[in-house]
Amino acid sequence: MCAFTLVLAAPLIAPLAAPATAQAAELSVVTFGGAFEAAVKQAYFDPFTQETGTNFRLEAYDGGLARLAAMVQAGNPTWDLVDMESNDALAACEEGLLQPLDTAEMGDLSDFIPGAVGDCAIATMVWSTIFAYDQSLLTEGPTTLADFFDIEQFPGKRGMRRNPKVAMEWALIADGVPPREVYSLLATEEGMNRAFAKLDTIKSEIIWWEAGAQPPQLLADGAVVMTQAYNGRILDAAKQEGKPFEIVWDAQVYDYEWWGIPMGARNAETAERFIAYASQPEVLARLPRYIAYAPPREKAIELVDPELLADLPTAPENFTNALQLDSNFWIDHFDTINTRFQVWLAQQ
Incomplete structure (x- = not known):
């Protein structure tokens, strides 16, 4: 390699x-x-x-x-x-x-x-994968990744990239796994089972996207209450287009x-x-x-x-609880995890 x-x-x-x-x-x-x-x-x-x-x-x-x-x-x-x-x-x-x-x-x-x-x-x-919400729709918005998975306190659709990368990491972190332990656990059958079980809790509320331009549009259209997104896309929509979008940096994957x-x-x-x-x-x-x-x-x-x-992923206040994407892990494990991910997507 x-x-x-x-x-x-x-x-x-x-x-x-x-x-x-x-x-x-x-x-x-x-x-x-x-x-x-x-x-x-x-x-x-x-x-x-x-x-x-x-x-x-x-x-x-x-x-x-x-x-x-x-x-x-x-x-x-x-x-x-x-x-x-x-x-x-x-x-x-x-x-x-x-x-x-x-x-x-x-x-x-x-x-x-x-x-x-x-x-x-x-x-x-x-760059960083974060999640964001529309402040005009949620006066008391989410503050942690756990909130993204909490459809009782924050009901409504979630946008997520149609890809196991980040989705799997987030599922484990939201389930209580410290970021430093995510990849060692995800490399095991137990870890994958745990991640899919957590994703199951919001599966019915997920709108999947594939291109980076889609999450800001999903928010702007009111199709989702919060969405996984790339930080630059959300900030660009907020500053250049005046959209009332707010980033939650907790558990960002950079x-x-x-x-x-x-x-x-x-x-x-x-x-x-x-x-x-x-x-x-x-x-x-x-x-x-x-x-x-x-x-x-x-x-x-x-x-x-x-x-x-202050708006960058590496700003000290934004970098707490951050996880660096392990590309070597995904090169070694992507095919196996993605095969199971695609089967999971097709299941009702």
């Missing part, structure tokens, strides 16, 4: 931005779209274009490795840079779908949050988002230069101005406006 261990780079020996004539005219970039893509465009892409003359051709996808694998295996990748969730980045590195990163020009990376720099990918932000370069990418050199640029503390610190995702390195976090920091 490809190890995503912290990499310590050599001192900075070359400028991060070369003259425009040395750059590719265009980078083909694949992201998850939506509010995150819009924020990255303002924080990273547009400034890089201004400095180097390199333009970006953007495409949105929902993750997964099928298209990437097909491109690489055919020897004709049309993507130069891919925005990836942790499990996809780990698997892609292991399968040889991403080229190894040369960090020699990126300076000292030791202040990156542990695990945020890998052999084939580097984290660009910290993870990294990664940049990776497909093996054989046509503009790999320029893509790697962009990654080096976008990994600088002062550049990473721009992202929270546009979306509530946290920089993955300490020097960048120090540069974030305190008012913006």
Whole structure:
């Protein structure tokens, strides 16, 4: 398995931005779209274009490795840079779908949050799965994850991603399992049984979603009283659209988002230069101005406006009882758990 261990780079020996004539005219970039893509465009892409003359051709996808694998295996990748969730980045590195990163020009990376720099990918932000509710509908809203599973005190529909990841972790935490013990228990038959039993208590009230844009819309439409969601999507709806949404940070499950370069990418050199640029503390610190995702390195976090920091997953008051998503666990156990999850979904 490809190890995503912290990499310590050599001192900075070359400028991060070369003259425009040395750059590719265009980078083909694949992201998850939506509010995150819009924020990255303002924080990273547009400034890089201004400095180097390199333009970006953007495409949105929902993750997964099928298209990437097909491109690489055919020897004709049309993507130069891919925005990836942790499990996809780990698997892609292991399968040889991403080229190894040369960090020699990126300076000292030791202040990156542990695990945020890998052999084939580097984290660009910290995001979190939380749950949220509409304050206009619940004057006394939920405050803990246990409230999400309490349909007597808080009756109504719940939105959840149609995926066992986070659903299983939350079920165990809501059932009293300390976050530090979740994955060791979930690896057992007893743990899975316990998680599904807890999910059974709200199964009839769940509206399942698949795309990150759906939870804010479910709340706005009144289809659910509370929903699992990505923190940036909810904050964007609250601040940009004025929605009366409130985040509950208890038992947030946080993870990294990664940049990776497909093996054989046509503009790999320029893509790697962009990654080096976008990994600088002062550049990473721009992202929270546009979306509530946290920089993955300490020097960048120090540069974030305190008012913006309060909305980030890693703010001290939000980080209590947080759980880091264990991507290695899900690579090893996803197929087994998901098979049972799909059977459970189909049962009345």
